[in-house]
Amino acid sequence: MNTTSDTLECGHSLAELSAYLDTGQIADPVHLETCPECQAGLASLRHLSELGRELLSSDVADAGSGTDDWMQSILDNLRLELRPGRSIPLQSGNPNDTLWETEGSISALIRSVADALPGTAAGKCRLHGDVATPGAGITVDVEIAVVYGHPMEERAATLRQELAETLALHTELTIQAINITVTDVLEPPKPASPADPTTPADATTPADPMTKEQP
Amino acid sequence: MTEPLEVGDIAPATASGTWAELGGLAEQLLGVVQSVDGVIAVYPAQPLWQSIAGAALSVVTGDAxxxxxxxxxxxxxxxxxxIAVGTSRPAPAVAREVAEAVRRHLLPRPAxxxxxxVKVGA
Structure with missing residues (x-):
């Protein structure tokens, strides 16, 4: 898996985490048990790997590795979002106590909800607004890539509903809008044909952004 | 002076007891936190990358x-x-229960x- 060399706050990079998934080897395996950001990264990388296998299983295994622009885009967003981020205050039962959720934990939760839908991979998952101020209006922006054959509008509506329920349950944020954008439709290319030596070798063909729905 | 006390440290007595005693208390509180329904993991309270000295000590001693x-x-x-919270219970409620359980365990000491x-979900 192609990743750049920039690192998460804990010092590990997505490239290292990807190598760990491939080989089971990493310099300090104990760290993985104690770092929620690395655990979220591993979960996302596992999902991307599974999605890649799903694409490759559709008669295109001989077509080549592809440019993987869509996957690179997702990895770029992962790099930004696998961080603790801002602290989101929670109501406490005692004035001496301070309770928080990290922005990273909520981004990872949003990503897990999107990734749980078949044939879907979450790209950008962002909270916009002043999350540190209780009651402030928050907008959620989620970008997804969808494997061709999964109805997009239905997928977006399902995801929005599930995100609304999940965020209402697990946060105290005042969600004003959940914007879902399908940025890529992952369409397997036609198998290479001897009669057509110019057939592209891409394993996937990202399409133009297809939908952007507002609640 | 305010100092962080870590489990396992041995040091002279403080106003509230020895560091070793507080280390024992931290172990008790870990059990209290882990016993709250919905808590699925407890992570280092201070991320290692926020404490160069702590990171260096861990490398040298192998201490968790x-x-x-x-x-x-x-x-x-x-x-x-x-903490990490599972999806079976609302994360804010679990966080409040953790705080209340810790406070209850420490009574009558104010806390x-x-x-x-830092994580929601398995």
Whole structure:
């Protein structure tokens, strides 16, 4: 898996985490048990790997590795979002106590909800607004890539509903809008044909952004 | 002076007891936090990359980083923990229960509990 060399706050990079998934080897395996950001990264990388296998299983295994622009885009967003981020205050039962959720934990939760839908991979998952101020209006922006054959509008509506329920349950944020954008439709290319030596070798063909729905 | 106290440290007595005693208390509090329904993991209270000295010490000694940190400033015992919460129960409610359980365990000693939810879901 192609990743750049920039690192998460804990010092590990997505490239290292990807190598760990491939080989089971990493310099300090104990760290993985104690770092929620690395655990979220591993979960996302596992999902991307599974999605890649799903694409490759559709008669295109001989077509080549592809440019993987869509996957690179997702990895770029992962790099930004696998961080603790801002602290989101929670109501406490005692004035001496301070309770928080990290922005990273909520981004990872949003990503897990999107990734749980078949044939879907979450790209950008962002909270916009002043999350540190209780009651402030928050907008959620989620970008997804969808494997061709999964109805997009239905997928977006399902995801929005599930995100609304999940965020209402697990946060105290005042969600004003959940914007879902399908940025890529992952369409397997036609198998290479001897009669057509110019057939592209891409394993996937990202399409133009297809939908952007507002609640 | 306010100092973070980590499990396992051995040091002279403080106003509230020895560091070893507080280390034992931190171990008790870890059990309290882990026993709250919905808590699926407890992470190091201070991420290693925020503490170069702590990171260096861990490399040298192989010690696991402290999961509960205690800070005693004579008036309040500050307790800090970072947790992962499963999806079966609302994360904010679990965080509140953790704080209440810690406070209950420490009675009658006054405490300030800092709970950070750093992961939601398995």
């Amino acid at each position: 980083p402290a999961l509960i940190t205690l800070t005693d400033d004579d008036e309040l015992l500050a307790v800090k923990t970072r 300030a509990v800092d709970v950070s939810v």
